Amino acid sequence: MVSHSDDTQKLSLKRVLRDERFWKIAFQVITALVVLLLIAFFIGNLNANLTRRGTAFGFNFMRNPAGFSIGESAIRYLPNDPYWKALLVGFSNTFTLVVAGIALTTVVGVAAGVASFSQNWLLYKLSRVYVGLVRNVPLLLQLFFWYFAVYSNLPRPENQISFVGIVYLNNRGVYIPWPATAQLALFGVGVVIVGAIAAFFLWQWHLKIRVATATGGKPQLYGLIGLGVLVAAIVVFGLNWRIPEEVEGGGVVGGLRLSREYVASLSALVFYTSAFVAEIVRAGIQSVSKGQWEAARSLGLPAPSVMRLVVFPQAMRVIIPPLNSEYMNLTKNSSLAFAVAFPEIYSIANTTFNQTGRPVEVFLVLMATYLVMCLIITLVMNQLNRAVQFKER
Amino acid sequence: MTTTTSGSFSAGPPAGAKIGPIAWARKHLFSDWFNSLLTLIIVSVLGFAGFRLITWAFIQAQWLLIPNNIGLLMSGTYPSNQYWRIWTLLGVVCTLAGLSWGIIARNLSRLFSPWVLGGIAVVSAFFVVFPATRPSSMILLPMVAIVAVMAWVGRLVGRKLAIAGQLISLLWFVSYFVALWLIGGGLGLRTISTNDWGxxxxxxxxxxxxxxxxxxxxxxxxxxxxxxxxxxxxxxxxxxxxxxxxxxxxxxxxxxxxxxxxxxxxxxxxxxxxxxxxxxxxxxxxxxxxxxxxxxxxxxxxxxxxxxxxxxxxxxxxxxxxxxxxxxxxxxxxxxxxxxxxxxxxxxxxxxxxxxxxxxxxxxxxxxxxxxxxxxxxxxxxxxxxxxxxxxxxxxxxxxxxxxx
Structure with a gap:
C-alpha cells in the first residue's frame, strides 16, 4: 500500500511539473517576488541613505520659504513665499509654454503636412526639406541655436526691429499687443469660445435646413455673419489693447514683453515638433484611399475643397492618436527650456532640490505634474478621437 | 519625386514622353494665379534668405573656431598622446564596416558601382579640402581605403563562407568591448578616467x-x-x-x-x-x-x-x-x-x-x-x-x- 501511494504522489508531482498552469502561476509568483525584493532592497537603501543624511521622507518642507527669486511669472510671487508657491509659478510658466506651443505646432505642422501634397513643386520640396532637416537635429541643439544665435543676436533696443509698428523685437525680447488687464484678456477668450460654440450650432442649423429643403437657411447664414462681426468687434475694440510703442532712444513701452528665454523655447519646441506633426499629417492623408480623391474630383470639387471636405476629415482618424503622443512629447520636452534658464517647473524643482536636498519628494512632485498634464491632453484627444471616428450604425 | 496627390499608382507621363523645362515649370510652378503667386513669394523669400546666409557664411562668419578645436569636439579632453587609441578604434570600426558591407553586398555583380565610387571620391575630397580635418586627413584617407578594401575582402569571404554573416555580428559584439578597452584603458594601456571622455x-x-x-x-x-x-x-x-x-x-x-x-x-x-x-x-x-x-x-x-x-x-x-x-x-x-x-x-x-x-x-x-x-x-x-x-x-x-x- 505504501509503495502504491508513493507512486501516485510521484505521478502527481510529475503531472504538476508538466502542467502549464502550474508553470504560469509559478512564473508569476517568482517575478512578483523578484520585483518585490528589488523594490524592498532599493527602498531599504533609500531609507538608510536618507536617514543618514537627516532628511527623512516627508512633504513638510514645502511650507518653508523658498528664498529665491524667479525671473518671470504669470502669478504674483515673492522670494519669501513658500516652496509650493514657487513650484506653482514654475507650473504656470510651463503651462503657458505648453499651451502656446501646442496651438502653434498644430497650425504649423498641419500646414507643413498639407504642403507636401501641394501641386506647387517648390512648396512641396520646401516642406520635405524642412521635415528632413529638423527631425534629424537634436532639439536641445536647436534650442541653443534659437536662444544664442537668433534671439540673443537681435539688435539692441536702440535699433530694434519693428513689424508694422505693432510687434517689436530686440535683444531683450519680443513685444506684442496685449489686452490691458488679465481679466480683459480672459474675457476676450471667453467671448471667442462662446462665439465659436454659437457659430457651430448656427452652422449645423443652417446645414440641416439646406439638406432638408435644398434652399433657405438664409437667416441663419446672416446670423452667422452678424455673430462673426460682433465677436470680431468685441475682440478688436472691447479689450482695450495695449499696443507696444517705441520710446525715444530705443526701448518699448506697453504691450506684453515675451522674454528671450520664452520665445526661444517656444520657437524651438514649435519648429521641432511641427516637423513630426507634418509627417503624421502626411501619413494620415496618404492613408485615405485614392478612390476618395478621384470621386471628389469627379464631382467637380476644386482642389482645396477636396482636401478640406473629403480627404482631411477621413485622415483625421489616422492623425489623432499619434498627434496625441506628439503633444505629450512637446509637454515633456518643454522641460528643456530649463537649459536656457526659462523658469519652468523642472527648473524650479531643480533649484528646490538643490536647496532642500530632497530629491525623492521633488521628483515625485515633478512626476505627478507631468503625469497630470499628459493625462489632460490624453483626455481631450480621446474625446476628439471619438468625434472623428467612423459613424457606424 | 511625384507631385501627384497620393498613392503609388500615380500616373506619370507616358513612356518616352519628355516634358521640356518650360512646360514642366508651367505645370508645377505656374499652373494658376495662386500657384504663381506662391512660387514668386517662395522664390523671393528663399532668395533673400539664401543671399543673407551666403554673405554671412563667407564674409561675417569666423569658421576658425572649428579647426582650432576639432580635437576637443571629437574626443574631449582625452590626452593627446593617447589619440592613437581613438584612431585604432576608428580603424577597427572601418574594417568591420567594410567587411559587413562586402558581406551584405556579396550577391551583387558589381561591388563598386559608379555611384559608390563617386561617393568614395566625394568623401575623400571632403577630407582633403575641408580645413578642419586637414592635419588628420593623412589618417582619414587611409580609413576610407580600409573600408573599400575590406568591402572587397568581405565579399570574397562572404561568398566562400556561409556563416560570414553570423561571424561579423559576433565581431561587432566583440568590438564593443575592444572599444571599451581602447578608450578606457587597463590591461596594459594607461587608464583614462571618464572625466576625460568627451x-x-x-x-x-x-x-x-x-x-x-x-x-x-x-x-x-x-x-x-x-x-x-x-x-x-x-x-x-x-x-x-x-x-x-x-x-x-x-x-x-x-x-x-x-x-x-x-x-x-x-x-x-x-x-x-x-x-x-x-x-x-x-x-x-x-x-x-x-x-x-x-x-x-x-x-x-x-x-x-x-x-x-x-x-x-x-x-x-x-x-x-x-x-x-x-x-x-x-x-x-x-x-x-x-x-x-x-x-x-x-x-x-x-x-x-x-x-x-x-x-x-x-x-x-x-x-x-x-x-x-x-x-x-x-x-x-x-x-x-x-x-x-x-x-x-x-x-x-x-x-x-x-x-x-
Missing part, C-alpha cells in the same frame, strides 16, 4: 551602449505587456507608463542624484555609467511600445500554428512571433534609436562633455565669444549626418527584409 566619442559611446541595453530590455517589456499572465502584464505596463510620463532630463538629472541613493552606501557607479543607465531605462519604455505595435500586427494564427506544431512559449516567441514583429517594427525602432542618439545631447545638461557639451565649453572660451551660429551649425551638421544615415539604413533594411509579394 566629444563625439562620448556621444557615440553612450548612444551605442544605450541602444544595446535598451533593445533587449524594451523587448522584454513589450512581451511582458502582451503577456497573458496578469502580474507580469501589470508590472510591465506600470513601468512603461510611469517612465513615459516623465521628461528625460528629469530622469537623467535625478538619475545622477538618485541612483546612488537607491544603492548601498559607498556603491556609486561612474557618472557615465549612471547616464547610460538612465538613458537605457528611459528609451526601453518607448522601445517597448514600438515592439508592442509590431507584436500586435502579427496575426494570431501564427502563434496558434506554432502551438499546434508543439512549440512551447519561448520557442514560439523567438522563432515565430518576434522575427515577424521586429520586421514590422523596424521603422519605429530605428526612429527610437535616432531619438536616443539625439537625446544624448541632454547629457550636456547633467555635466557630461559630449559633443554638444564640448561645443558649449569651447564657446565659453572668451576667444570665441559670440560665435554661436558657427558652432551650432557645425554640430547640427554632424548630428544630421548620423541621424540621416540611420534613417537611410533603416529604409534599406526594410526593403531588404520586405518579403511580401
Amino acid at each position: 566629444g563625439l566619442v562620448l556621444t557615440l559611446f553612450t548612444a551605442i551602449s544605450g541602444i544595446a541595453l535598451s533593445f533587449p530590455l524594451g523587448m522584454i517589456l513589450a512581451l511582458g505587456r502582451r503577456s497573458e499572465l496578469p502580474v507580469v502584464r501589470w508590472l510591465a505596463t506600470a513601468y512603461i507608463e510611469l517612465v513615459r510620463g516623465v521628461p528625460l532630463v528629469a530622469l537623467l538629472f535625478m538619475g545622477q542624484v538618485m541612483i546612488p541613493l537607491f544603492l548601498p552606501e559607498g556603491a556609486r557607479p561612474d557618472r557615465v555609467v549612471r547616464a547610460i543607465i538612465a538613458l537605457s531605462l528611459f528609451s526601453a519604455a518607448y522601445l517597448a511600445e514600438n515592439v508592442r505595435a509590431g507584436l500586435q500586427a502579427v496575426p494570431r494564427g501564427q502563434q496558434e500554428a506554432a502551438a499546434s506544431l508543439g512549440l512551447n512559449t519561448p520557442l514560439t516567441l523567438t522563432l515565430i512571433v518576434l522575427p515577424q514583429a521586429l520586421k514590422i517594427a523596424i521603422p519605429a525602432i530605428v526612429g527610437q534609436f535616432i531619438s536616443l542618439f539625439q537625446d544624448t545631447t541632454l547629457l550636456a545638461i547633467v555635466g557630461l562633455a559630449e559633443l554638444l557639451g564640448m561645443g558649449r565649453s569651447v564657446l565659453a572660451n572668451p576667444a570665441y565669444l559670440g560665435r554661436y551660429a558657427e558652432m551650432y551649425l557645425f554640430l547640427g551638421i554632424i548630428y544630421w549626418v548620423f541621424c540621416y544615415a540611420m534613417s537611410l539604413g533603416s529604409r534599406k533594411l526594410e526593403q531588404k527584409l520586405n518579403t511580401t509579394h
Whole structure:
C-alpha cells in the first residue's frame, strides 16, 4: 500500500511539473517576488541613505520659504513665499509654454503636412526639406541655436526691429499687443469660445435646413455673419489693447514683453515638433484611399475643397492618436527650456532640490505634474478621437 | 519625386514622353494665379534668405573656431598622446564596416558601382579640402581605403563562407568591448578616467551602449505587456507608463542624484555609467511600445500554428512571433534609436562633455565669444549626418527584409 501511494504522489508531482498552469502561476509568483525584493532592497537603501543624511521622507518642507527669486511669472510671487508657491509659478510658466506651443505646432505642422501634397513643386520640396532637416537635429541643439544665435543676436533696443509698428523685437525680447488687464484678456477668450460654440450650432442649423429643403437657411447664414462681426468687434475694440510703442532712444513701452528665454523655447519646441506633426499629417492623408480623391474630383470639387471636405476629415482618424503622443512629447520636452534658464517647473524643482536636498519628494512632485498634464491632453484627444471616428450604425 | 496627390499608382507621363523645362515649370510652378503667386513669394523669400546666409557664411562668419578645436569636439579632453587609441578604434570600426558591407553586398555583380565610387571620391575630397580635418586627413584617407578594401575582402569571404554573416555580428559584439578597452584603458594601456571622455566619442559611446541595453530590455517589456499572465502584464505596463510620463532630463538629472541613493552606501557607479543607465531605462519604455505595435500586427494564427506544431512559449516567441514583429517594427525602432542618439545631447545638461557639451565649453572660451551660429551649425551638421544615415539604413533594411509579394 505504501509503495502504491508513493507512486501516485510521484505521478502527481510529475503531472504538476508538466502542467502549464502550474508553470504560469509559478512564473508569476517568482517575478512578483523578484520585483518585490528589488523594490524592498532599493527602498531599504533609500531609507538608510536618507536617514543618514537627516532628511527623512516627508512633504513638510514645502511650507518653508523658498528664498529665491524667479525671473518671470504669470502669478504674483515673492522670494519669501513658500516652496509650493514657487513650484506653482514654475507650473504656470510651463503651462503657458505648453499651451502656446501646442496651438502653434498644430497650425504649423498641419500646414507643413498639407504642403507636401501641394501641386506647387517648390512648396512641396520646401516642406520635405524642412521635415528632413529638423527631425534629424537634436532639439536641445536647436534650442541653443534659437536662444544664442537668433534671439540673443537681435539688435539692441536702440535699433530694434519693428513689424508694422505693432510687434517689436530686440535683444531683450519680443513685444506684442496685449489686452490691458488679465481679466480683459480672459474675457476676450471667453467671448471667442462662446462665439465659436454659437457659430457651430448656427452652422449645423443652417446645414440641416439646406439638406432638408435644398434652399433657405438664409437667416441663419446672416446670423452667422452678424455673430462673426460682433465677436470680431468685441475682440478688436472691447479689450482695450495695449499696443507696444517705441520710446525715444530705443526701448518699448506697453504691450506684453515675451522674454528671450520664452520665445526661444517656444520657437524651438514649435519648429521641432511641427516637423513630426507634418509627417503624421502626411501619413494620415496618404492613408485615405485614392478612390476618395478621384470621386471628389469627379464631382467637380476644386482642389482645396477636396482636401478640406473629403480627404482631411477621413485622415483625421489616422492623425489623432499619434498627434496625441506628439503633444505629450512637446509637454515633456518643454522641460528643456530649463537649459536656457526659462523658469519652468523642472527648473524650479531643480533649484528646490538643490536647496532642500530632497530629491525623492521633488521628483515625485515633478512626476505627478507631468503625469497630470499628459493625462489632460490624453483626455481631450480621446474625446476628439471619438468625434472623428467612423459613424457606424 | 511625384507631385501627384497620393498613392503609388500615380500616373506619370507616358513612356518616352519628355516634358521640356518650360512646360514642366508651367505645370508645377505656374499652373494658376495662386500657384504663381506662391512660387514668386517662395522664390523671393528663399532668395533673400539664401543671399543673407551666403554673405554671412563667407564674409561675417569666423569658421576658425572649428579647426582650432576639432580635437576637443571629437574626443574631449582625452590626452593627446593617447589619440592613437581613438584612431585604432576608428580603424577597427572601418574594417568591420567594410567587411559587413562586402558581406551584405556579396550577391551583387558589381561591388563598386559608379555611384559608390563617386561617393568614395566625394568623401575623400571632403577630407582633403575641408580645413578642419586637414592635419588628420593623412589618417582619414587611409580609413576610407580600409573600408573599400575590406568591402572587397568581405565579399570574397562572404561568398566562400556561409556563416560570414553570423561571424561579423559576433565581431561587432566583440568590438564593443575592444572599444571599451581602447578608450578606457587597463590591461596594459594607461587608464583614462571618464572625466576625460568627451566629444563625439562620448556621444557615440553612450548612444551605442544605450541602444544595446535598451533593445533587449524594451523587448522584454513589450512581451511582458502582451503577456497573458496578469502580474507580469501589470508590472510591465506600470513601468512603461510611469517612465513615459516623465521628461528625460528629469530622469537623467535625478538619475545622477538618485541612483546612488537607491544603492548601498559607498556603491556609486561612474557618472557615465549612471547616464547610460538612465538613458537605457528611459528609451526601453518607448522601445517597448514600438515592439508592442509590431507584436500586435502579427496575426494570431501564427502563434496558434506554432502551438499546434508543439512549440512551447519561448520557442514560439523567438522563432515565430518576434522575427515577424521586429520586421514590422523596424521603422519605429530605428526612429527610437535616432531619438536616443539625439537625446544624448541632454547629457550636456547633467555635466557630461559630449559633443554638444564640448561645443558649449569651447564657446565659453572668451576667444570665441559670440560665435554661436558657427558652432551650432557645425554640430547640427554632424548630428544630421548620423541621424540621416540611420534613417537611410533603416529604409534599406526594410526593403531588404520586405518579403511580401
